[in-house]
Amino acid sequence: MRERQAFQDARRAREFEAFVAGAAGRLLHAATLLTAERPDDNPRARALLTAALAHTYAAWDRLRGEDPYDRTRQQVALRFARGAWRRHRGHGGVLERLNPQERLILVLRMYEGVAEEQTAALLGLPADRVRGICARAMATALHPPRGPAGALSGVVRP
Amino acid sequence: MSQYERKETAVRRLLESAQASVPPGLFDDAVRRGGRMLRRRVVLRRLLWVVLLACVVAFAVWASAAQPWAEPPSETTPPLTRW
Numbered sequence: 001m002r003e004r005q006a007f008q009d010a011r012r013a014r015e016f017e018a019f020v021a022g023a024a025g026r027l028l029h030a031a032t033l034l035t036a037e038r039p040d041d042n043p044r045a046r047a048l049l050t051a052a053l054a055h056t057y058a059a060w061d062r063l064r065g066e067d068p069y070d071r072t073r074q075q076v077a078l079r080f081a082r083g084a085w086r087r088h089r090g091h092g093g094v095l096e097r098l099n100p101q102e103r104l105i106l107v108l109r110m111y112e113g114v115a116e117e118q119t120a121a122l123l124g125l126p127a128d129r130v131r132g133i134c135a136r137a138m139a140t141a142l143h144p145p146r147g148p149a150g151a152l153s154g155v156v157r158p
Numbered sequence: 159m160s161q162y163e164r165k166e167t168a169v170r171r172l173l174e175s176a177q178a179s180v181p182p183g184l185f186d187d188a189v190r191r192g193g194r195m196l197r198r199r200v201v202l203r204r205l206l207w208v209v210l211l212a213c214v215v216a217f218a219v220w221a222s223a224a225q226p227w228a229e230p231p232s233e234t235t236p237p238l239t240r241w
Binding site for chain 2: 017053057
């Protein structure tokens with residue numbers, strides 16, 4: 001019994017390590033875009049990804065054919081959507097001027113290539129609202145409005 | 159190429175730029191936290207089983223002692239209405 005447990009632990013660790021080696025770079029970049037941090041200074045993105053990966057590791061034996069990358073991406077998105085990360089304004093990065101919801105939808109749709117319906121289902125929004133927010137986010141990202149960066153981020157500081 | 163597609167390509171290029179490098183401790187941290195979650199879950203499940211088992215045993219003991227299915231001995235005589 002104990003031997004089987006140890007064998008299973010070792011196998012899980014091996015598979016998980018291979019998964020992280022392949023996926024962590026892309027996921028970390030996505031998380032860094034979400035938290036609007038600079039790529040060389042991204043503590044929030046790292047914390048977000050570590051929490052999501054820990055969840056994937058804990059669920060590894062019960063994935064039953066589900067893609068661990070999808071699972072982790074979903075965790076990152078949901079944790080970002082409901083967590084404390086949204087309250088922080090951007091500290092740099094290319095999406096600094098977007099608000100957290102625009103960043104989340106833009107990253108899921110354009111960087112991760114998640115379909116509009118899936119994005120809507122994941123975030124609990126109607127699909128045309130996702131389309132509207134995505135179009136607005138694209139316009140803001142490509143043609144940043146003039147003026148101070150924080151003015152349009154929609155974040156109220158206490 | 160339509161204007162929307164051009165825009166999409168430009169946004170994709172913007173998002174792909176400046177990749178972050180993965181810090182070396184990230185994997186270990188995730189495994190440590192995930193392992194802790196797993197162990198906590200196992201302990202919780204074991205605890206629930208113990209509680210369930212204790213409930214079953216307690217019920218069995220009580221039932222065999224009280225025998226609630228047995229008809230209690232009659233203490234009153236039925237009233238005589240028509241003689």
